Amino acid sequence: MASESFHGQQGVDLNEAAYTCDHCGEEIVIPVDPSAGVRQEYVEDCPVCCSPNLIQVEFTGGEVRAWAEAES
Numbered sequence: 266m267a268s269e270s271f272h273g274q275q276g277v278d279l280n281e282a283a284y285t286c287d288h289c290g291e292e293i294v295i296p297v298d299p300s301a302g303v304r305q306e307y308v309e310d311c312p313v314c315c316s317p318n319l320i321q322v323e324f325t326g327g328e329v330r331a332w333a334e335a336e337s
């Protein structure tokens with residue numbers, strides 16, 4: 266299966282990603298684990314406003330992308 270390097274292009278750190286909280290609009294930096302899969306989804310409480318966000322993490326093209334959706 267896919268065995269891509271965990272090291273991104275241009276020294277991008279794939280162990281850290283940022284998302285914008287859907288509730289308070291703060292940018293939250295989170296540690297991420299590339300070895301857990303190229304597509305991840307989990308619920309995490311915002312450290313600023315304590316509202317739950319559905320975090321989506323995607324490792325693609327040597328980059329990590331993260332975003333949040335309000336948990337319903």
Ligand SMILES: [Zn+2]
Pocket residue numbers: 286287288289290291311312313314315316
């Ligand atoms: Zn928040």
